[in-house]
Amino acid sequence: MLGCFADGHHLGCRYCGHGIYENVTCPTSVCNFVNExxxxxxxxxxxxxxxxxxxxxxxxxxxxxxxxxxxxxxxxxxxxxxxYEDGECWFPSGTAQTHRWNPKCKWGILGCWADGVHRQCQYCGSGSDGIYESISCGKDWADDEEGSVVFP
Structure with missing residues (x-):
């Protein structure tokens, strides 16, 4: 059936109400966003x-x-x-910005909370008009932030 297994796990979880699923009626007890x-x-x-x-x-x-x-x-x-996997940033729609896992991240440090879920998820490197260029994503990450893991 069109829209079933929307979450990838449950048959009853179904896309509805928008786009190619506009003819699938949403139950009244379901959130209905214009943009997910x-x-x-x-x-x-x-x-x-x-x-x-x-x-x-x-x-x-x-x-x-x-x-x-x-x-x-x-x-x-x-x-x-x-x-949420521990040690991994969560971007359900993806991101073009390079990011890394940095256990030393906290509020107030540039790029931290990049995914809005994990304080350890940090933007780094080029992109975003150079905002994160001062945060290394290269091989020298171990020198500036012990324990960081880089994600392309």
């Missing part, structure tokens, strides 16, 4: 207007963002997003 967000989300029947992350799609108060800055205090259920 990078931020994970789920249906939370306890959501009320004004609560952090609620009304994520701008249509349903019960549609809630979770586990992604600034919603990282809201735990995502397993159905909301894929499991």
């Amino acid at each position: 967000p990078v931020t994970p989300y789920y249906w939370d029947t306890l959501c009320q207007m004004g609560m952090l992350g609620c009304n994520a799609d701008g249509i349903h108060v019960q549609c809630r963002f979770c586990d992604f800055q600034p919603f990282n205090s809201i735990q995502c259920p397993e159905t909301a997003r894929p499991t």
